[in-house]
Amino acid sequence: MHINILPKRYLFLVVIFASIFSFGQEFTPIVTQFTKKDYNASNQNWSVAQGKDGIMYFGNNQGVLEFDGSLWQIHQIPGNQIVRSILIGKDNKIYVGSFEQFGYFERNNCGQLIYRSLSEKLRKYKMQNDEIWSILDFNGTIIFQSFTSYFTYKDGVVKGYRCPFTFLFFNLSNHKIYTHTDQYGFSLFDLKSNTFKSIFNGTLKKPVASVLPLDSARSLLVTNSDGLFVYDGKTIIPFKTEADNDLKKSEINRALISPNGTIILGTILGGVTAISKDGRKLWALNTSNVLQNNTVLGMCCDKNNNLWLALDKGIALIHLNSSLRYIHSFNPSVGAVYSLSYDEPNLYIATNQGLYKAELSISKKDIRNLQLESKIKGQVWSVDQFNKQQICGNNEETFDVSPKGISKLSPVKGGICIKEGIIHGKDVLVQGTYTSLCIYEKVNGTWVFSHAVKNFLNPIRYIEIDYTGTIWASHLHQALYAIQLSPDLKKIENISTFNSLDQKHRLPINVFSVNNRVVFTDNTAFYTYDDIRKKIIPYNELNKSLGYFSHAHRVCHFKANLYWFIRSGEAALVQVKPGAIKVLDVVHYGLFLNQAVDDFQNIIPISENECLFTLDNGLALYQNNNPAKQNNTANLKIKSIQTSDDEFKEKVYLPLTTDPIPTTPFKRNNILFTVFYPQFNNLNNIIFRYKLEGLDKVWSEPTVASQKVYRYLPHGEYTLRVEVQTKDGIKLSATSYTFEVDPPFYLSTAAKILYFLLIALSGYGIYAYLHHSFQAKKEKIKQEQEEIRRKEIEKREKKIIALQNEKLESELTVKSKELAESTMTIIKKNEILVTIKEEVMNQKKVLGTQYPNKYYDKLIRLLDENLSSEDDWAIFQTNFDRIHENFFRNLHTKFPELTSNDLRFCAYLRLNLSSKDIAHLMNISLKGVEVGRYRIRKKIGIPSSKSLTEFMIEFKE
Structure with a gap:
């Protein structure tokens, strides 16, 4: 790195010459701010460094803050102390210093940061209020420095040294260590002898805060409040700059020289200032423009020449590598x-x-x-x-x-737009206003107002004039007009109105020219005019090439075939060539703190390679030939693979290397992949897409998320493929990771052996069971056959007995019928005897004494003795009950109020005997029979509509 410092005699002239210019406003670099809400840690940040993998690390009040371009993560040290200093070693260890604690973080093979304390290895030294403010690597020895002590770490040995005086930060320049001490002033530190040697020079009136290498022989000394000096090993001379007055008031705290040679100074009171190698002030950032805090506690330039500031409040990323500068x-x-x-x-x-x-x-x-x-x-x-x-x-x-x-x-009010073109062979300007179309013509080489077109009263926002002289004018709010003027340009000869481009939706229509071709947009797609078919058609080639920039609402010409296509929130620089339309760059209006003038964003070229973005009370300068845009690439990498069995409660990480292929048990088949792409130039223009081969058939939808989770993966081998690309589809980098999900236990080798043993055991068991079952079945069949034989014998015996019983029953029935018949015969006999008795009694009445009483009484006695007796009734009852299935017993059980005489009456009713027969059998009158019927009907409770005789015939219970 080489910086030309002007000879001393010219420095005064530079400062005087610069002072004659009036106060101006600089186009400063774009700044991205990060607050504690963004990174979820403390406001205060003390230091910053970049790892070899591109990840940024910050010393924060809560620990080491990590940012990989997408995700923020905090890593605490023992005691949750403030991390004051950070150094990335050549071994990629992250050395950190804190209060009475220093050590390093290193990543294990799973990508996790593990902290190793070095202060715990101190021997023969007791830390007393030692706070590590700076760390440097001096020829392989890591030096941790406080204001009264320093500690060395090399080959695993940690040593501590205490000094009787205080000193400021150790600075490494041209293989030497410099610092400012209370006792010796600006000094050279000799690590071998552990001594400080004063570099006496009356020029230095204030402490040296930083020493930067200018070249192999010279160093730049940065004092905290007395400006800058050049030291060549012998002499110290002032280095005058345009910013000296401001810097002396701001108290410089940190300094560095960027890869392109810019001197960058971070202050306590005035933010950060950039100085060129000839002492010219390039820009300054503080709370008056974009910074959220003026106190710079740490600085670092990353691999892409972006400047990171660790602030007393938040973090700032200054895009030195950007094509944009910003007021x-x-x-x-x-x-x-x-x-x-x-x-x-x-x-x-x-x-x-x-x-x-x-x-x-x-x-x-x-x-x-x-x-x-x-x-x-x-x-x-x-x-x-x-x-x-x-x-x-x-x-x-x-x-x-x-x-x-x-x-x-x-005099026409509200001139909104104006375009130059040729109409009817005349070079004219056509202006759209709130009401009219105005025509301007050249007079003696100067444009002058000619007239307003008659009979046209519409507010016009955009105008284009095609090669035929047709004026295409878009209404301020709706519709599009194709206007053809008369030869004198004073009136409209023909006008066509288009209310919709797709013939479906009435949307605002804007008109522009791309490569001398008129194009239209309704914010959903681009259209053009087909001269042959005389109709508006979709501009398919342009829409396909632009991607989501086909939704642009404005087109601004930059130069030649380069155009800006502006959509909501961003603008794309597009090269439009026949058959080759390509997006070259994308600028996000979010970089300008949402200062875009919505729907009226404009981009105007001011030179061959520069153009200005219009903003709300601001401007942005775009440089198309910015050399800093080179080496602007990074590699997409896998950061961690986290597995879990249930909602990631139990975190287990897989190794990042895939040789051999990592495996995870089936019970932990929920996998969270974290990737990172450490490219910070345009954080808002990065998207990822994922594809898990073995599961996914197609790529996932693009997303800004750098994490992808797959849940409940089946067993098998998978390869995760990840791509990072810009939002307009340009692929930036890709990576992959192969892993395997083990089969569940029931499909593992051990399980299969167990299954074989179980099958063999089960087979033997089945054989034994079947053999035992066969024997048991055989025995059972034998027993069943014996039982069948026994039952057949019993059945035959029962059948014989049944036949015998049936025979007996038949005989009994026959006899019962015979007895019934004989009983009926007796009844008939009784009827005859009753008749005879009545006749005898009548004769007695007639003969009187003529019929001797002794003969009369004897005859009556003989007749009564031969009428039905209780014995006759008992025989009848027994025979009747056998025939009619225990009729008397069942009837008496259900109706216990019935007397024996009633039961006898009921038996006669069941035999369906007439009242007369019943009277004869019971030796009562017919009236007595009716009384008996009534008495029985009342006792058994049957309705009058029901026949008592039928009830007795049907009764079974």
Whole structure:
């Protein structure tokens, strides 16, 4: 690295020459801010360093803060102490220093950071309020330094040394260690002898905060409040800069020289300042523009020349490698910027507050002498340059602006847009306003207002004129007009109105020109006009090549075939060639702290390679030929593979190496992959996509997440493939990881052996069981056959007995019938005897005494003795009960109130005997029979509608 320091005699002239320029505002680098809400740790950060893998590490009040481009993570040290200092060793160990504690983190084979304390290895030294403020690597010896002590670590041995005086930070320059001590002032430290040697020079009045190598022989000495000096080993001379006055008030705390030779100074009170190698102030960042805090506690340039600041409040990433520079805000405010025009060195700025004029130096990247043009106030929509003539469209009128003065050009209010073209062979300007189309023509080489087109009253936002002279004008809110003027350009000869581009949706339509071809957009896709078919058609080639930038709402020409396509939140620089449309770069408006003028973003070229982005009270400078954009690549890497059995409660990490192929048990088949892509130039333009071969058939949808989880993976071998790309689809890097999920135990080799043994055992068991079952079945069959034979014998015996019983029953039935018949015969006999008795009694009445009583009584006695007796009834009852299935018993059980005489009456009813027969059998009158019927009906409770005889015949229970 080589920095040219001007000879002493020229330094004074440089400072005087710089002072004659009035105060200006610099285009400063883009800054990305990180607050504690972003990284979820303490506000205060003390140091910063980058690992060989590209990951950034910060010394934070809560520990070591890690950022891989996507994820933040905090790593604590014993006692949860503040980490003051960080150094990445050549062995990629992360050496850290804290209060009475120092050591290092290193990653294990699973990618996890493990802390090893070195202070615990101290022998013959007791730490007493030692706080490690800086760490450096001196020829393989790691030196941890506090303000009164220092500690060395080499070959596993840790030693401590205490000094009787205090000193500031150790600085390494040209293989020597320098520091500032209370006793010796600026000193050279000899590690071998552990001594400090004073470098006496009366030039240094303030302590040296930092020593930076300028070349192999010279060092830059940075004092905290007395400026910069050059030391060549013998003499110390001042190094004058344009920022000396500010730096002396700000108290320099940290310093470094970037890879491109820029001197960067971090201060306690004034943020950070960049100085060129010839002492010119390049830019300054502090709370007056973009920083959230003015106290810089640590600095580091990463591999891509981005500058990281560890601040007293938060972290700042300064994009030194970016194509963009930025004026955060004008003071006083100019309002929202709508358009620009640059006529070197004059810059005309159209804003909602009026037209501003300033002097722009592209080489110095600053704007000076900013002032409002008093004649042009209020909303200014456009300022355009035509042949060195500035035409400004104002809310009230249109003006001609030149360095000599401002004159009114047109009385028509609200000039919004203006375009040059050829209509009917005439070179004209066509201006869209709030109401009219205005025509300008050249008079003596100067554009002058000619007239407003008749019978056209519409507010126009954009205008393009095609090769046929057709004016394409987009309405401020809706519709598109294709206008053909009369030869005198004063009236409309033909006008076509398009309310929709896709014939479905009525959306605002904008019109632009790309490579001399008129294109239209409704914010969903681009269209063009087909001259042959005379209709608007989709511009498929452009839409396909632009990807999601086909939703752009504005197109701005940069140069040649380069165009800016602007959509919500971002702009793409696109090279448009026939058959080769390519997105070259993407700029996110989020980099400008959301200062975009929504729907009115504009990008205006100011030179062959520079253009300006319009912002709300600000501007951004884009450099297309920025050499710092080189070496802007990184490699996508696997950071960790975390496995778990259930919702990642039990964390187990797989090794990052795949030789041999890592495996995880089936019970831990939930896997969380974490990848990182340590490229910090455009954090908002990075997306990832994943594909797990063995499971996924296609790639996942692109996502900003650097973590991917797969749950409940089946057993088998898998390969995770990951790609990182820009949002417009440009592939940046890729990586892969092969691993295996072991089969579940029931499919493992041990399980298969166990299954074989179980099968063999089961086979033997089945054989034994079957043999035993066969024998048992055989015995059972034998017993069953014997039982069958026994049952057959019993059955035959029962059948014989049944036949015998049946025979007996038949005989009994026959006999019962015979007895019943004989009983009926007796009944008939009784009827005859009753008849005879009545006849005898009648004769007695007639004969009286003629019929001797002794004969009469004897005859009556004989007749009564031969009538039915109780014995006859008992025989009848027994025979009847056998025939009619225990009729009397069942009837008496159900109706216990029935008397024996009632039961007898019921038996006669069941035999369906007539009342007369019943009267004869019971030796009662017919009236007595009816009384008996009524008495029985009442006792058994049957309704009058039911026949008592039928009830007795049907009764079985």
